[in-house]
Structures are given as structure tokens and as C-alpha cells.
Amino acid sequence: MTKTHRRGRAAFVLPRSDVGSRVATRVLAEWAVTALISMAVVIWLSLANLTERTDHVLYDTYSRMAPADATDQIVVIGIDDRSLNAIGPWPWPRDVHARLIQALHHAGSGPVAYDVLFMEPREGDEALAAALGEAGNVHLPALLSAPGFNGAAYQLDRPVAPVAAAAASLGHVMLTPDQDGTVRHLPLWLTAGDHKIGHLVLPLARSVRGDDALTPPDTPAIDALEARAPVLIRYPSPDAGYRVVSFVDVVNGEIDPAFLRDRLILVGATAHGMGDRFATSLSHDSSLTPGVEIQAALLQTVVEQSAPRPVPMWLRTTLALLPLTLMLFGFVTLRPGGNTVLGVGLLLATLVASAMALKAGWWWPPMSAIFGVLIAWPLWSWRRLAAAYGYMQAELANLRDDSDSRQLAPLSSAPVWKSGDEVSRQVRALSTALKQLKDFNRFITQSVRSLPDAAVIADMDDKVLVANARARKLFGEAVLKDATLATLFNALGHKDWRHLMSGEEGHDDIQLNDGRALQVATAPLTDVEGQSAGNIVRFADVTQLRASERQRERTLQLLGHDMRAPQVSILTLLDNAKRPEDFENRIRANAQQTLSLADGYVQLSRAESQMLRFEVVDLGLLLTEAADMMWPQAAAKGVDLSSPEDGYDYLIEGDASLLRRVMINLMDNAIRHTPTGGRVRCDLFRRGDDITMTIADEGPGFDPEAKSRMFQPFQGGNIAGSGLGLAFVHTVIQRHGGRISLDAPAGLPQVETGSCFYITLPSAPGAEA
Incomplete structure (x- = not known):
């Protein structure tokens, strides 16, 4: 499959690379x-x-990076080792708990979450129930577990009847460690059948928040124990945790009642030997946190509504x-x-x-x-x-199979690697291939640089990539720096160069302002896939070759036709037995024509080949001198010949003798083709940095066909003569960097009758100043 692209001047075909397509x-x-x-x-x-x-x-x-700040509103009363030593081993009599509840009530504490199970009947249950009833704000735990006895799906264990009846409410204290044994979240509710039990700390939180956000979940009843509304707990730092007081200190009245007044109280085991300790998110160095402090952290999280939401x-x-x-x-x-x-x-x-x-x-x-x-x-x-x-x-296989690469391969020495693992061999093969590619690139660059003519390599954007020594001599380093083909051709004064980049091998000549002729040859570059990559452009100096060709053509023209014709006429007149009356005049005219042709040919050859002697000359003075030299001829024919008399200096750099000859040739043509009584006018005009000289006559003028070939040698147009004089004029003006035309430049009037030659030459540097 192929795809055709067009880049302005030519189309080229890009075949799809099979290897590249497969890899892509x-x-x-x-x-x-x-x-x-x-x-x-x-x-x-x-x-x-x-x-x-x-x-x-x-x-x-x-x-650990951003722990919570423990609130002063929560106070933990710990059943710690000191309390066990003072009161006795666990479990304690029920009246001990009753005394703590009474002390809290008398101190005016807030609601109390009492994390102690009272499941078996004991002596003192009545006293405990009385204390609970008197306080009215103590909440006790109940156990909801699965499975239950005798195959039941779950089982709910409440405290003993009098104690349960006297408690403000019952709540669960289930801890739900994650798989790694760390307690990071706790469920606010447990549901089983028709039972919905909130966490023990919920009433304490509700007393602070006073909203309905802690209502039971609206879920269908099922005969299975389910944890609902889990809450991620934000723990305070272990080094700055909640305020913890000893159970025995509160019972003995050693704690200031103001310290407990209106506080949220949590009572639970903190002693090491009671086993109620768990790892938390902030645990470190194998330290464990008492369950009551975990409940306190849950309480603060719920009160402050700071639980991270999943x-x-x-x-x-x-x-x-x-x-x-x-x-x-x-x-x-x-x-x-x-x-x-x-x-x-x-x-x-x-x-x-x-x-x-x-x-x-x-x-x-x-x-x-x-x-x-x-x-x-x-x-x-x-x-x-x-x-x-x-x-x-x-790609390495393709490179080895490429015929062009195989032809140049002997120029690049590369070792053959057969040892090592597969990756090492491939790396070495790639290194060898890269060396060959670098060598091939060097060979090509050296080949271009050693060409006898100026040559450059340009990419598809016409940017010059490589230039040999002769190209640097032709254009100069300043021009070649970051140059494009347009830059090079502009430097040669040849802007119409696009037709040379035809995409096929070919050549064409361009003429420089200094008289040199360059043959421009181009050859397209293509890559291994046939895609166009750029062009090689060669600039061969064929000045001598073209001059020799023109010299040969003119010599053959002169000898084979123009000089032969008058000589044949002379011989015909001599061989004619009956000679006309103007026999001598005809002989003289043909001889003069032969001499004129020889003189014109010599003048044109000198104009093309001789070294010009440039100097600052006054174009007005040269025009006046030429007019003085042609005045006798004009006077003899009765033609008025005028030259400018404005007195201004029209300075240019040029060869005075050749420029004077140009003026004489043009004035001679104008006088010869202007009828008697007519006028030949010579003028000078300054136009910016250029000076334009005009020589106008009142003759028959030139037809369009004659205009197109009037400056070619031996093309006399529609006027008598061989055309060598105008060819001489055109050559001299071109070698002076000027222009000659029968059409008026912009800003000057066009002559309506006769003909007028407009010659534009650059002023000498600083002449205007």
C-alpha cells in the first residue's frame, strides 16, 4: 500500500514499511x-x-502524622493496678461500684458509660441498683453475640434484672479489630432479629450533640448478628491522651468534685492484668490501649463528627x-x-x-x-x-540484506561477535551496524566535499545540510550559515529557481551579474523506502565553456553567412560583363559592410572577454563627449542631436571607453533611423540609487518580434545591420550591473513615437552625498 504526498513542487511516493508497520x-x-x-x-x-x-x-x-487532640470534656476512670491493690482482686463487690456511682452523682458529673459487665447475680445488686436509680445517668453494657445457645442465631445477655432495670440504658461494647488485630473502627449499632443495640457511648454523645444523627439504622430484621454504621476512630496521641483518674481515688473522695462536674465519664479496666487492651492506629513499640480509652476515642470522634468518611x-x-x-x-x-x-x-x-x-x-x-x-x-x-x-x-537483518550496504560494507571494518548471551550479541550487532552507518555517512560526506564543482545537499525543506569547499568559496561562510536553497539562489541574483527542483535529474544555466555562467544540476535523494529525502545541487562554473560556444557560433555565423554575402556580391559584380553605372559604389558598400561586420564582431568579443577597468566617471560628461563626436554625422543628415546641460554630476563606476562606445553605437543607430529634420534626444535621470540614461529617436521603431531578439548577435530585427552593435551594448551594460530596455522604467514616461533606449546603471557609492 502506498501513499502520495505533495510538497509544493513535485509529488513523491512513500511506500509503507512492512517492518515498521508490523512493529507499530x-x-x-x-x-x-x-x-x-x-x-x-x-x-x-x-x-x-x-x-x-x-x-x-x-x-x-x-x-500518627496528624493525631487528634484529646478533649478535656471526657474523663476516664480507670480500674487500674493501684485500685486493685487497694480494693482487692477482681471481681469487686457490687457495693464498691455503687460507691463510685454515688461519688460521681454527688460530684455532678455528666452521663456515665460504665464498661463493666454485671451478668451474674451477686450480693449487693440491690445497693448497685439503688445507686444507679439515684444517679439516673449511668449506662451499662449488654452482650449481643452469635451464635447463641442451642443453635440460636444470636444471643442477647443483659445485666441482672435489678441492675438492668435501674440503668439509664444498655449499649454494646463490641470491639471489631481488623485482620491485623488493630482496632481502627467500631460499629455504632448491632442488629439481630428485632434487636437494635447502640454503642454504650451513644447516649453520652447524644447528650452533647442533641440531634437525631444517632438514630438506629433502618434495616430489615434478619436472624443474624450484623454490625452497622462503622465509624473510623480518630485517636489522640498516646503521649497526650485523655485525663485518666484512678477508681480508688474517686471512691475515696481524693478527686476534686469540680474536676468531674459535667464531664463525660467512662469507667473501665486499665490494669495490665485484666486483658482489656488492644492495638490501635497510633500504637507503637508493641504498646496496647485499654478498651475504655478506645471507647473514649470513639466518643470524641462521634461528638466532634470528625470520623473520616470512607x-x-x-x-x-x-x-x-x-x-x-x-x-x-x-x-x-x-x-x-x-x-x-x-x-x-x-x-x-x-x-x-x-x-x-x-x-x-x-x-x-x-x-x-x-x-x-x-x-x-x-x-x-x-x-x-x-x-x-x-x-x-x-532491522539488522534488513541492513545485512541491503544490496547497497553490502557494496560499501568492505569500506567499514567491523568485528564479528559470536560469544556471549543473546542480548550481548544483539547489542554488539547493533553497535557494529551503527558504526557502519556512521562510516557510510562519512563516505558520502567526503564524496560530496571532494567534488570538483560547488555542491550542496539540502533536505525536503530546502535547508542546506552539507556544503563542500568550492561551495563555501562560491557563496561565503556568512551566506551558508543556516542557509536554504532560496538564500543561495538569491545570493546569485537568481530568484526564479523552483523549476530546477523538478524531482528528476537535470541541469540549467544561470547568468550572474558579473558575467559568469553557472550550470545548476540537481539530483533527488531518496531513502531506502523510496521516500524523497532532499536534493543534491551542483553549481558548475561554465563561463569559459559558454563563451567558447558563443564565440564559435558567432564565428561560424560571421564567416558562413554575414561576411560571405557581401563578398559574393563583390565577385558577382566583378564577373558581370555589363557593369552598372554605380559599380564602384556597390563595391565600396559591400566592402564597408564586411569591415563593419568584422569591427562589430571584434568589439563584441572584447566586451565579453576583456578585463573591465572600473573607475568613477561622470555619465553626463561621457554623454556630452559622445554627442560631440556624433554631431558631424547628425548635422550632415540634418538631425538635431541634444544632450543634457543641467550641470549635475551623474557619477558611476565603470569602464569609460566601453560606456562611451555604447553611447556612440546607440546615437549612430538613432541618427541613421531618424528622418531629416527629426531629433535625437539624450537625457539623464537620477532615480534613488540608480541613474537612467535615455537615447530617443523619431524613427520607425521596433515591432514586438524584433524587441524580443534585438540584443542577440546577428539578429538585426527589422532594421538594417547584423545586430552586433546592440549585442555589444547589451553585453557592456550587463557587465556594469545595469539594465537596458525599450520599455520605460517606473516613474519615467514612455516614448510614443520612434524608439527610446532606457539604460539604468547603479550610482557610485557616496555619489548622491
């Missing part, structure tokens, strides 16, 4: 497979919550796919180094985004997103290297 298709397929596999893994990890352990590690790390599953999965999508996009747009930067940046950005979300009150587990990047990255690297390796093998 394979890379695209590998990318698609990588994308599908990695996306499927991310979705699986996210939905199945398989990264929970590592996400918990990150959550704990973030929590991101919904659909959004969690979408966010997990976002870094992977960016990474996959980078695979096809960035280089390996850029992919490394992108990959590391995405990993860090994911961690930072998760931390910022937690700070804003949302918990987004980031590990599924991180695992997606970590899976796709090496997978793509492996498949990309495999594709690159296959492409390298195919």
Missing part, C-alpha cells in the same frame, strides 16, 4: 493488552478489598484507575526517562492525595491505585523491550 501494530497491541490486564487487576483489587492490610498501614501512618466504592475504583490511566497515556507519549519521572510522580501524588483526602475528612485507600501503576510499569517495560528487541533483529 505489535506495540499498539502490547499496549492494549497491558492496559486491559492492569485495569482488570486494579478493579479486582479495589472491589475485593485485597489491599486492605497495606491500606491500613498507610492509614496508621497518616493518623469514599464510596464506585468513586474509590474510579480514583484507583486514574493514576493507571495517566501512566498508560505516558507509555505512548513519553520516553522511558519521562515514564520514570511520571511513574514516581504518580506514586507520590497518589499517597499525597490520599493523605489530603484524610485531612479533609475522607478516607480513600490508595494501595489499589499504587499497585496498578506498579503492575503496569514493569509489564509495559517488558513488552516494550520485547517489541523493540524484535524490531532491532528485523
Whole structure:
């Protein structure tokens, strides 16, 4: 399959590379497979919550970086080792608990969450019930467990009847550690059948918040124990935790009642030997936190509504796919180094985004997103290297099979490697191929630079890439610096050069202002796939060759026709027995014509080949001198010959003798073709940096066909003569960097009758000043 492109001047055909197409298709397929596999893994990890352990590690790390500030509103009364030593071993008599509840009531404390189970009947239950009834704000725990006895789905265990009846409410104190044994969240509600039991601290939180946000969940009843409304707990730092007082100090009245007044009270075991200790997000060095302090942290989290809200599953999965999508996009747009930067940046950005979300009150587990990047990255690297390796093998095989490369291969010495593993051999083969390519490039560059003519190599944008020494001599270093073909041809004064870049080998001549002739030859460059790559442009100096050709043509024209014709006429007159009366005049006219042709031919040859002697001359003075020399001829015919008398200096740089001869030739033609009584007018005009000289007559003028060939030798047009005089004029003016035409330049009037030659020459530098 081929595709045709057009670049302004020519069309070229680009065949599709089979190897490149196969590699591109394979890379695209590998990318698609990588994308599908990695996306499927991310979705699986996210939905199945398989990264929970590592996400918990990150959550704990973030929590340690920004722990909560423990509130003074919560006071923990601990059943600690000192209390056990003072009161006695556990369990304590019920009247001891009654005394604590009475002390709290008398101190005016706020609601109390009493995290002690009173499940078996004991002596003193009546006293405890009385104390609970008197306080009216003590909440006790109940046990809702599964499975129950005798095959029941669940079982609800309440405190003994009098105690349960006297308590303000009953709540659960279930702890739900994660798989690693760390308590990070607790359920606010437990449901089983028709039972809906809130957490023990909910009444305390409700007393502060005073809203309906802590209502039971509206869920259908099922015969199974279910934890509802889990809350992520924000723990305070262990070094700056809640205010904890000893149970025995409160019972003995050693605590100032003002310290307890209106506080939220939690009573529970803190002694090491009671086993009620768990790991939390802020645990370190194997330290454990008493369960009552975990309840206190839950209470503060609920009161302050500072629990991080889990991101919904659909959004969690979408966010997990976002870094992977960016990474996959980078695979096809960035280089390996850029992919490394992108990959590391995405990993860090994911961690930072998760931390910022937690700070804003949302918990987004980031590990599924991180695992997606970590899976796709090496997978793509492996498949990309495999594709690159296959492409390298195919290209090396193509290089070895290329006929042109085989022809130049003997010029480049390269070792043959047969040892080492497969990768080492391929790397060495690639190194050898690169060396050969560098050698071939050097050979081509050296070949161009050693050409006997000026030569340059240009790309498809016409930018010059290589120039040999003769090209640098022709154009100069300043012109060749960052040059294009347009720059080079403009420097030669030849702007119409596009037709030379035809896309096929060919050549054409251009004439320079200094008289030199350059033959411009172009040859298209194509790559191994046949695509156009640029052009080789050669500038050969053929000045002497073209001059010799013109000299030969003119000599043959002069000898074969123009000088032969008058000589034949002379011989015919001599051989004629009956000679006409004007016999001598005809002989003289033919002889004069022969001399005129010889003189014109000599003058034209000198104008083309002799070295010009440039000097600053006054064009007005030369015109006056020429007019004085032609005045006798004009007077004899009765023609008025005028020259400018304005007195201005019209200074130019030129060869005075040749310019004077130009003026005499033009005045002679004008006088000869102007009828008697007519006028030949010579004028000078300054136009910017140029000076224009006009020589006008009142003769018959030139027809359009004669105008097109009037300056060619031996093309006399529609006037008598060989045309050598006008060819001489044209050559001299061109070698002076000027222009001659029968058409008036812009700003000057066109002569309506007769003919007028307009000659424009550049002023001498500084002449106007």
C-alpha cells in the first residue's frame, strides 16, 4: 500500500514499511493488552478489598502524622493496678461500684458509660441498683453475640434484672479489630432479629450533640448478628491522651468534685492484668490501649463528627484507575526517562492525595491505585523491550540484506561477535551496524566535499545540510550559515529557481551579474523506502565553456553567412560583363559592410572577454563627449542631436571607453533611423540609487518580434545591420550591473513615437552625498 504526498513542487511516493508497520501494530497491541490486564487487576483489587492490610498501614501512618487532640470534656476512670491493690482482686463487690456511682452523682458529673459487665447475680445488686436509680445517668453494657445457645442465631445477655432495670440504658461494647488485630473502627449499632443495640457511648454523645444523627439504622430484621454504621476512630496521641483518674481515688473522695462536674465519664479496666487492651492506629513499640480509652476515642470522634468518611466504592475504583490511566497515556507519549519521572510522580501524588483526602475528612485507600501503576510499569517495560528487541533483529537483518550496504560494507571494518548471551550479541550487532552507518555517512560526506564543482545537499525543506569547499568559496561562510536553497539562489541574483527542483535529474544555466555562467544540476535523494529525502545541487562554473560556444557560433555565423554575402556580391559584380553605372559604389558598400561586420564582431568579443577597468566617471560628461563626436554625422543628415546641460554630476563606476562606445553605437543607430529634420534626444535621470540614461529617436521603431531578439548577435530585427552593435551594448551594460530596455522604467514616461533606449546603471557609492 502506498501513499502520495505533495510538497509544493513535485509529488513523491512513500511506500509503507512492512517492518515498521508490523512493529507499530505489535506495540499498539502490547499496549492494549497491558492496559486491559492492569485495569482488570486494579478493579479486582479495589472491589475485593485485597489491599486492605497495606491500606491500613498507610492509614496508621497518616493518623500518627496528624493525631487528634484529646478533649478535656471526657474523663476516664480507670480500674487500674493501684485500685486493685487497694480494693482487692477482681471481681469487686457490687457495693464498691455503687460507691463510685454515688461519688460521681454527688460530684455532678455528666452521663456515665460504665464498661463493666454485671451478668451474674451477686450480693449487693440491690445497693448497685439503688445507686444507679439515684444517679439516673449511668449506662451499662449488654452482650449481643452469635451464635447463641442451642443453635440460636444470636444471643442477647443483659445485666441482672435489678441492675438492668435501674440503668439509664444498655449499649454494646463490641470491639471489631481488623485482620491485623488493630482496632481502627467500631460499629455504632448491632442488629439481630428485632434487636437494635447502640454503642454504650451513644447516649453520652447524644447528650452533647442533641440531634437525631444517632438514630438506629433502618434495616430489615434478619436472624443474624450484623454490625452497622462503622465509624473510623480518630485517636489522640498516646503521649497526650485523655485525663485518666484512678477508681480508688474517686471512691475515696481524693478527686476534686469540680474536676468531674459535667464531664463525660467512662469507667473501665486499665490494669495490665485484666486483658482489656488492644492495638490501635497510633500504637507503637508493641504498646496496647485499654478498651475504655478506645471507647473514649470513639466518643470524641462521634461528638466532634470528625470520623473520616470512607469514599464510596464506585468513586474509590474510579480514583484507583486514574493514576493507571495517566501512566498508560505516558507509555505512548513519553520516553522511558519521562515514564520514570511520571511513574514516581504518580506514586507520590497518589499517597499525597490520599493523605489530603484524610485531612479533609475522607478516607480513600490508595494501595489499589499504587499497585496498578506498579503492575503496569514493569509489564509495559517488558513488552516494550520485547517489541523493540524484535524490531532491532528485523532491522539488522534488513541492513545485512541491503544490496547497497553490502557494496560499501568492505569500506567499514567491523568485528564479528559470536560469544556471549543473546542480548550481548544483539547489542554488539547493533553497535557494529551503527558504526557502519556512521562510516557510510562519512563516505558520502567526503564524496560530496571532494567534488570538483560547488555542491550542496539540502533536505525536503530546502535547508542546506552539507556544503563542500568550492561551495563555501562560491557563496561565503556568512551566506551558508543556516542557509536554504532560496538564500543561495538569491545570493546569485537568481530568484526564479523552483523549476530546477523538478524531482528528476537535470541541469540549467544561470547568468550572474558579473558575467559568469553557472550550470545548476540537481539530483533527488531518496531513502531506502523510496521516500524523497532532499536534493543534491551542483553549481558548475561554465563561463569559459559558454563563451567558447558563443564565440564559435558567432564565428561560424560571421564567416558562413554575414561576411560571405557581401563578398559574393563583390565577385558577382566583378564577373558581370555589363557593369552598372554605380559599380564602384556597390563595391565600396559591400566592402564597408564586411569591415563593419568584422569591427562589430571584434568589439563584441572584447566586451565579453576583456578585463573591465572600473573607475568613477561622470555619465553626463561621457554623454556630452559622445554627442560631440556624433554631431558631424547628425548635422550632415540634418538631425538635431541634444544632450543634457543641467550641470549635475551623474557619477558611476565603470569602464569609460566601453560606456562611451555604447553611447556612440546607440546615437549612430538613432541618427541613421531618424528622418531629416527629426531629433535625437539624450537625457539623464537620477532615480534613488540608480541613474537612467535615455537615447530617443523619431524613427520607425521596433515591432514586438524584433524587441524580443534585438540584443542577440546577428539578429538585426527589422532594421538594417547584423545586430552586433546592440549585442555589444547589451553585453557592456550587463557587465556594469545595469539594465537596458525599450520599455520605460517606473516613474519615467514612455516614448510614443520612434524608439527610446532606457539604460539604468547603479550610482557610485557616496555619489548622491
